[in-house]
Amino acid sequence: MSFPLLTATAAIPAVGAVATAAMPAARRSAAKWLALAFALATLGLAAAQLVRFDPGSGRAFQLTESHAWIADFGVRYQLGVDGIAVALIGLTAVLVPFVILAGWHDADVLEGAEPNRRWRPTQGFFALILLVEAMVVMAFEATDVFLFYLFFEAMLVPMYFLIGGFGDRAGQRPEQEAADRRSHAAVKFLLYNLAGGLIMLAAVIGLYAVTAGQLGHGTFSLTEIVQARAAGRLQLATTTERALFLGFFFAFAVKAPLWPLHTWLPGAMGESTAPVAVLITAVVDKVGTFAMLRFCLQLFPAASKWATPVIVVLALVSILYGALLAVAQRDIKRLIAYASISHFGFIILGVFAMTTQGQSGATLYMVNHGISTAALMLIAGFLISRRGSRLIADYGGVQKVAPVLAGTFLVAGLATLSLPGLAPFVSEFLVLVGTFSRYPVAGGIATLGIVLAALYVLVLYQRTMTGPLKEPVRAMPDLRVRELAVVAPLIALLLFLGVYPKPLTRIVNPAVEHTMSQVSRTDPRPDVPLTDAEVAK
Amino acid sequence: MENLIGLLVLVPLLGAAVLLCGGRRLDRIGPWLGTLLAAASFVIGVVLFAGLLGRSADDRTLRVTVFQWVPVGGFRADIGFQLDQLSMTFVLLITGVGSLIHLYSIGYMAHDARPRRFFGYLNLFLAAMLLLVTANNYLLLYAGWEGVGLASYLLIGFWQHKPSAATAAKKAFLVNRVGDMGLSIAIMLLFTTFGTFAFQPVLAGADRTGEGRLTAIALLLLLAACGKSAQVPLQSWLGDAMEGPTPVSALIHAATMVTAGVYLITRSGPLFEGAPDAQLAVVTVGAVTLLFGAIVGCAKDDIKKALAGSTMSQIGYMVLAAGLGPIGYVFGIMHLVTHGFFKAGLFLGAGSVMHGMNDEVDMRRYGGLRKYMPVTFITFGLGYLAIIGFPGLSGFFSKDKIIEAAFAKGGTEGWILGGAALLGAAITAYYMTRVMLLTFFGEERWRKPPSPQEPSAEPAAHTGELPHPHESPKVMTIPMVVLALGSVLAGGLFSVNDAFVKWLEPVTGHSEGHSPVSAAAVTGATLAVLVLGVALAWAQYGRAPVPVVPPRGSVLTRLARRDLGQDDFNHVVLVRGGGQLTRGLVEIDHKLVDGLVHGTAVSVGGLSGLLRRLQNGYARSYAVSMFGGAAVLIAATLLMRAV
Amino acid sequence: MNPVNYLYLSALLFTIGGVGVLIRRNAIVVFMCVELMLNACNLAFVTFSRMHGNLDGQIFAFFTMMVAAAEVVIGLAIIVSVFRARRSASVDDASLLKL
Secondary structure (H helix, E strand, O other): OOOOHHHHHHHHHHHHHHHHHOOOOOOHHHHHHHHHHHHHHHHHHHHHHHHHOOHHHOOOOEEEEEEEEEHHHOEEEEEEEOHHHHHHHHHHHHHHHHHHHHOOOOOHHHOOOOOOOOOOHHHHHHHHHHHHHHHHHHHHHEOEHHHHHHHHHHOHHHHHHHHHHOEOOOOOOOHHHHHHHHHHHHHHHHHHHHHHHHHHHHHHHHHHHHHHHHHOOOOOEHHHHHHHHHHOOOOOOHHHHHHHHHHHHHHHHHHOOOOOOOOHHHHHHHHEOHHHHHHHHHHHHHHHHHHHHHHHHHHOHHHHHHHHHHHHHHHHHHHHHHHHHHHHOOEHHHHHHHHHHHHHHHHHHHHHHOOHHHHHHHHHHHHHHHHHHHHHHHHHHHHHHHHOOOEHHHOOOHHHHOHHHHHHHHHHHHHHOOOOOOHHHHHHHHHHHHHHHHOHHHHHHHHHHHHHHHHHHHHHHHHHHOOOOOHHHOOOOOOOHHHHHHHHHHHHHHHHHHHOOHHHHHHHHHHHHHHHHHOOOOOOOOOOOOOHHHHHO | OOHHHHHHHHHHHHHHHHHHHOOHHHOOOHHHHHHHHHHHHHHHHHHHHHHHHOOOHHHOOEEEEEEEEEEEOOEEEEEEEEEOHHHHHHHHHHHHHHHHHHHHHHHHOOOOOOHHHHHHHHHHHHHHHHHHHHEOEHHHHHHHHHHHHHHHHHHHOOOOOOHHHHHHHHHHHHHHHHHHHHHHHHHHHHHHHHOOOEHHHHHHHHHHOOHHHHHHHHHHHHHHHHHHOOOOOOOOHHHHHHHOOHHHHHHHHHHOHHHHHHHHHHHOHHHHHOOHHHHHHHHHHHHHHHHHHHHHHHHOOEHHHHHHHHHHHHHHHHHHHHHOHHHOHHHHHHHHHHHHHHHHHHHHHHHHHHHHOOOOOEHHHOOOHHHOOHHHHHHHHHHHHHHHOOOOOHHHHHHHHHHHHHHHOOHHHHHHHHHHHHHHHHHHHHHHHHHHHHHHOOOOHHHOOOOOOOOOOOHHHOOOOOOOOOOOOHHHHHHHHHHHHHHHHHHHHHHHHHHHHHHHHHHHOOOOOOOOOOHHHHHHHHHHHHHHHHHHHHHHHHHOOOOOOOOOOOHHHHHHHOHHHHHHHHHHHHHHHHHHHHHHHHHHHHHHHHHHHHHHHHHHHHHHHHHHOOOOOOHHHHHHHHHHHHHHHHHHHHHHHHO | OOOHHHHHHHHHHHHHHHHHHHHOOEHHHHHHHHHHHHHHHHHHHHHHHHHHOOOHHHHHHHHHHHHHHHHHHHHHHHHHHHHHHHOOOEOOOOOOOOO
């Protein structure tokens, strides 16, 4: 038996979480370094996955592991990755070390003067981050619907504590009020996602009942169900399929989030610390859009096609609505949250455009949005930690005193507005082209998003970074070495993937083609195809 | 040879990277390094030019694909270059004028705190602009297109501490983004139509495509061109863009970037030729803008804004020419090149004047400066003669040809377009003479101290003390002299033996239209309106003394000072309307979307409050409910049995 | 004698016990009424055992007695400790278990 690479990739951060949590109260610094070391080890394993993964092999899932788990209910411990999962695991593994590094001092304010044996916020903070990573990786790897569901839901618990327990302390409000808002945001996050999860659970059980009835033994295995459907052994009635699809989709749409299920996100991102906000939007939310591609489309192809018109409209509303609300925000982090809602609209649009460009674009978008939002949010976090305010109006002229901070903020902002040369452009354009070639009107409307993106990014930059220097920011220091170590690699990655996205498209394309064949859709043909003579030239 | 094209783009890009990331160590040598790299790309351009000249006229296209940029399914975007005569013309203009302006900036920005960054941005601009004109497909062109937009944003807002500069930069980027939206939808449409968006197959396949589709594509491309080239209705950003340092105005907002729209239309010629309706839209936009810009230019007292109006107007000429099809392409591009020389020269002259006048921009506070800055006066004067179309100078050859071509379109359209172009020529002569007279002739109005109650058009620059006009250093005057030479000679050189027409013809095609008016008559009319315009300006600003405080003026003047109401429209409709929309949406998000969820939570809470009353703590009431429940269950079971 | 009569007796005892649980306040009496109900059930079990001729009912009666014994031990202990704490054996006084 070969080395269980997928299990190891999820297990290492989990072990890291336990080890970090077990560090004695006095060894705070060591706990941080330990967490970072485990995050880097995970990154190494994710890199190993990338190396071992063979995009040309033609198999849908690779590096598979499969063991019986709860045999009575047909639940298997079944793992496997396709190109999309590898890309997203890579994203997660890349981001978490930066999240840890950026949040190096975030838990310090909670430490009392005396080391307390039972209350160890630093250890807890980093252990929770690693725990989230482990669960997210597991959710990306699981090819058993039940196993996926388990981690899809379980990751809410550490996220809940990260949002509620380690919130942003930058507000000038009284601490009690801030704590109330924090716990409100955390509870809202939990309730929304639990509600989605419960509906999904019903659908999961329904799926089991259907398989048990028709196959003779109930199963949750994605591969088995897909094969059985292809062979005609498993046939879902139209209404059943639609109901199950809606159950799954609802949960993913809450997680993603799709308008009008988005209202938990601004609160959760606004009230948590910047690194946790990155964890929410760049890592955890990606599980939602990823699951649409992997589970909704592959398990319920006909129902997906049936629901497409409505979902496309909702995605368009998300794009424009999120962008317009971002323009009106007065709080930097809420602005970024609404911008993310707009971007998730693009991702969902790409997924449901059902073209190779749209779906490849959506996958790249998940990765690129993760990196660009992480960069923007973390720099915003550094800015906020200096001034102690999240309000845009409290800044002005920062560019003069902290040019590196302002410059990197601008680059991250430009990535957010999809400037060519930076990674998000490639994915956004692919999504737009993919959508346009099937739904020209929707593609055209979505393109409005690029104007609005420019508006909210540039307004944010103008109000915070340019203009006359405001008195409270006069003594603001520029980025420190640790902060630069967070920002510089992210920006380098944005530039690299913007100019040379091929390493990503190479592994993503086969997976997308597989998904497309599952849904049995092909790209629309060009209206005026080239003649052979023109191709030859 | 082919690989040099990539290097052409890479050299300034490298410069930008080094200068922007290099840190303070490079502060001292930064300007020279930037200039050197710009000059290096010019040298590469000249080498390539020589290479092209060495080939036969039909074989002057170099192609190279460096690597696949975005390969997804049928979608293939390459990083690939294509250098033909059209691109080459642009490359030489961009690198040539660009290098001169880099040199000029060394002097102009000498007292600035961060010249290194300025040169980094300039190099970035060069790289993006070169990418734009050498790309072999629309998507890469789009990358360059947005790249120049970014460079323009950064440079307009270079003095970020001024809120007006930051606002102007943002405005420029946003208005351009509206145009960019057109370009990106056009690319999508090209992809769904042809399955590719590389120039060669698309342009070859244009004649097999339906007119409706081509019209849609062409109109979208026109929208893009309007944004980048400041054409009506997306022209409003150019005037504000003058907040940037003057070399930027000269390079980006006069000579090169704003002409990208003309490049796009000319490059996409076959698409437009298959869509006569779109061509009509192009010429209409061109004609309207050339008058619009000229009228705005007449009313501005800010020297740079007057020149910006002029730029808009001159690009209107080029767009008009490009919309005429093969009878106009060559002349549009020729005017573009000559305009690149004289307008850059004029802007550098304006910068030199401002440099010597404590950054004063109000022409009503100039006057009689010819004595103090002779070199500036002469070079500016030559540029002036060139732009108004003085016989023998550059502008004469190129503009005259465009007017001829406009008449040659034939029919009523031809008369209207030709008439508009002639009228534009008259107004050009008027406002440029006005600029010339206000700045270099007449009373020395700058000696009058500004009185505090005077509402000045540009209050920002006043420092209180009187300026001491002086000539600029050599590093600034040399580029001005070179550009002045170009403005004098270029048009003549291009026209010898129709050299320029022959050079571009293989790419753009060329046909002589059948003009209802003879060429001599057009030239005569052009000269007549030229004299008229100059005379009118002299009567107003040469003969009579000019008041320092601008008179109230007629309705048209006041309207033109406010850019013919474009900003008021934008403000009311977009800024205020948009603000209300977003605020309304915030309310909706909070009250309706979130409110629905919140309402659910509250009603669940209320329901549990009701149910809670049952839990009163009395064991006996619990026992009652237990017995009651058991009784109901038993009754139900018995009932089911009975049925 | 007809075994059905024992069932009537059992129902009567059960009803008396049930009413006692509902209307009496003294915890000891309530407790005794619960015992009465349990024994009414036992009587029914034994009767059924006799009527059907198998031993299942008698075995169940033993189980019930065991449960009743355990209940007496714990229940009385609780009642005594409540009485000690509150100086009252009324079930209505012990109504703290509510929101």
